[in-house]
Structures are given as C-alpha cells and as structure tokens.
Amino acid sequence: MVGALFPKEVTGILYRRGRALAQVSIEARLLPEPGILARTASIMAEMNIRILSLTFTSRGDRRYITAFIDLTESKCTLEELVDMLRRQEYTVRVMYSPADLPGLIVDRHCFPLETLGGEMRALLIPVKVFSGIFADLKERYGRAMWAVAYHQGRLLGELVARHVLKKLPGPPSKLMRELARLYSAYGWGRMEVVGKGRVVIRDNFEVEGYARSEEPVCHFTRGILSGGASAIRGGEFEVEEVSCKAMGGEYCEFVLRRR
Numbered sequence: 291m292v293g294a295l296f297p298k299e300v301t302g303i304l305y306r307r308g309r310a311l312a313q314v315s316i317e318a319r320l321l322p323e324p325g326i327l328a329r330t331a332s333i334m335a336e337m338n339i340r341i342l343s344l345t346f347t348s349r350g351d352r353r354y355i356t357a358f359i360d361l362t363e364s365k366c367t368l369e370e371l372v373d374m375l376r377r378q379e380y381t382v383r384v385m386y387s388p389a390d391l392p393g394l395i396v397d398r399h400c401f402p403l404e405t406l407g408g409e410m411r412a413l414l415i416p417v418k419v420f421s422g423i424f425a426d427l428k429e430r431y432g433r434a435m436w437a438v439a440y441h442q443g444r445l446l447g448e449l450v451a452r453h454v455l456k457k458l459p460g461p462p463s464k465l466m467r468e469l470a471r472l473y474s475a476y477g478w479g480r481m482e483v484v485g486k487g488r489v490v491i492r493d494n495f496e497v498e499g500y501a502r503s504e505e506p507v508c509h510f511t512r513g514i515l516s517g518g519a520s521a522i523r524g525g526e527f528e529v530e531e532v533s534c535k536a537m538g539g540e541y542c543e544f545v546l547r548r549r
Contacts, residue, residue, distance in 0.1 A: 300345075301400075305395075309393050311342070312359050312386060312389060313358055313385075314372065314384065315384070317354055317384075318353040318382060319351065320352070320380075333374055334357075337371055338365065338366070339360065342359060344356070349408055356399055421499030422498075422499035424509075442513065447517025451517065451518040466519070467483050470483050479491040479496075480493055496508040507536045508536075508544075512529040515529045516528070523548075525549070527549065
C-alpha cells in the first residue's frame with residue numbers, strides 16, 4: 291500500500307445543517323462519444339448547484355447517475371434543473387426528491403445496492419455492528435461460534451473468488467493480490483499480500499467489536515482467506531492468524547498453508 295488512501299462514501303444519507311438539499315437521479319442511454327457524466331456535472335455547475343455525493347453505475351447500454359446536491363446558493367429551482375436534464379439527448383428518465391427534513395437527504399431512488407457489476411446484491415452495515423455480532427456470539431456461546439464464523443467466511447471467500455475467476459482467469463498469485471485489493475475496496479480492511487502465503491490486514495473490521503483479547507479473534511477473516519485461496523489455487527488451505535490487533539498488535543497477520 292502506498293500513500294494515504296482516499297475516503298469513499300456510499301450515496302445513502304447526508305446531513306448539512308441549514309442547506310437546501312435534494313436528490314437527482316438519471317437513467318441515460320449510451321452515446322457514441324463519452325461525456326454523459328461531464329455534461330450532467332456541467333449543467334449543475336452552470337446553475338451554481340454543488341454536487342455533494344455522486345454514484346455512477348454502468349449496466350449494458352444504460353448509465354445511471356444519482357447525486358445528492360446543494361441548491362442553497364443557486365438562483366435556479368430543483369424543477370428547473372430537472373427540466374434541463376430531461377432535455378438532454380442522453381436522458382431516458384429523471385427522478386428527483388427535495389429533502390423532507392431541512393438539511394437531511396436520504397436516498398429514495400436506488401435499490402438494490404450491488405457489486406461485481408450487478409451480479410451480487412450487497413448490504414451496508416456499520417463495522418462495529420457486524421464485528422460486534424461475532425464478539426457477542428462468542429461471549430454468549432463460547433469458542434464454538436468461532437468455528438461458525440470461520441465456516442461462513444470460507445463460503446464468502448469461495449463465492450467472491452469464483453466470481454473473479456469467471457471474469458478474469460489469470461495467474462493465481464495475481465488473482466490473490468486482486469482479491470486483497472477487493473477486500474480493501476469493500477472497506478473491510480487494508481489487506482496486503484506481503485510474501486508467499488503471508489497476508490497482512492491493517493484496520494481489519496473484525497477486531498472492532500472486541501475489547502483486548504488474549505488470543506486472535508479474526509476467524510471470519512481466516513475463513514475468507516481459506517475459501518479464496520482454495521477457489522483460486524485448488525485444494526485445501528489452513529489459515530493461522532499469527533498476529534492480531536485485538537491482542538495489541540499493530541495489524542492482523544495471517545499465514546496460509548496447503549493441507
């Protein structure tokens with residue numbers, strides 16, 4: 291990993307006190323030349339409308355744009371913006387919603403949340419809630435729950451890896467690095483393959499629900515690594531967490547060994 295990474299916000303909810311917010315969403319047809327997003331942004335800029343958050347999605351010959359916008363300093367109304375967008379040659383339809391509560395805008399236009407080019411439905415859940423589920427189950431039912439977490443992680447690792455393999459067959463070492471980048475792209479942690487059979491994860495989500503631990507806690511993550519390695523390299527892999535942030539380590543480190 292090099293340099294400081296950028297934040298990435300899902301366009302789901304936004305609050306700006308005292309601001310006139312709205313959501314605008316566009317379904318657009320593909321044009322011979324690129325420029326749909328640039329033209330849409332230019333229209334808003336010409337109207338002195340600020341884009342606060344934006345998502346651009348491609349599905350076949352359609353493009354979908356949804357944006358949270360701030361009209362506070364604009365002399366144009368939301369309806370005037372929508373009218374201008376509807377007149378563009380690429381526009382199929384436009385949805386728009388002003389904020390019901392002052393300064394608060396919540397996505398009303400987009401469902402479901404998807405990944406892998408629309409092949410997999412996704413779920414957004416706070417890190418501490420997801421990690422806390424594993425921590426609470428372990429507290430209530432003992433270490434047997436870690437075996438369940440490992441199994442579920444393994445299923446997920448296999449599922450995602452097979453999707454990647456279907457789209458991008460390639461050398462196993464490169465595919466493992468791409469899966470590590472995907473783990474980071476999904477916000478689960480900053481994963482890096484640091485050597486043959488060794489993986490380091492900084493800021494791993496799974497430790498967030500735990501207080502200080504005397505033993506490693508990232509069993510769901512171990513399962514993900516095991517399932518992903520098995521799908522890509524074939525055979526079975528044992529994964530050991532040799533360093534865990536919950537134990538006071540700087541990061542979580544895993545060693546993969548073929549069985």
